[in-house]
Amino acid sequence: MNVFRLSGDVSHLLAILILLMKIWKTRSCAGISGKSQILFALVYTTRYLDLFTSFISPYNTAMKVFFIASSYATIYLIYLKFKATYDRNHDTFRMEFLVLPVLVLAFVVNHDFTPLEILWTFSIYLESVAILPQLFMVSKTGQAETITSHYLFALGMYRALYIVNWVYRYYFEGFYDLIAIIAGVVQTVLYCDFFYLYVTKVLKGKQLTLPA
């Protein structure tokens, strides 16, 4: 564990808490893509099956349980509790366009052809593109609430900080995982356009709006 990895985890935790608080306090999930949240639940479920097979640390276990539980709680809030506020007309990205290619890729490019490892690989690939329905929704409506921008920024920073962590681990531990690194870079690149808008608009006190 190094400071970059820890900051990445904290950023990830913060993103989830911001999202849950936004929905809970405003009693609304307007502007939030339920499809991205379903994909994230799928990501955590398939990745953290190793909770049953290997133990890393109490920290590791606690975070995994939190990520799984919070992802299902978010889906519950969007699709059941506050479903009247869910913006389904703008959440039209087709999940199968992401899940199916990623599934094929996980079977072809992985470290080991075993069920758990293929599911882990699938979750790494899926996470890298899981935010696309949300970004698609923002581009479709041309705007995002400021709190939603903070959520997206924290979520994007998490994998960006992991990249720094991987550079650090490569130099100081000789450790690297090419699947995680390439997927992590793809994931971070997808946020670049949003990062630019966040810095130039949201941090200057304006709402995030896209040019028509």
Next chain:
Amino acid sequence: RTPDLLHDEL
């Protein structure tokens, strides 16, 4: 799974 496939990151 081999020990080096123990994924220690989240």
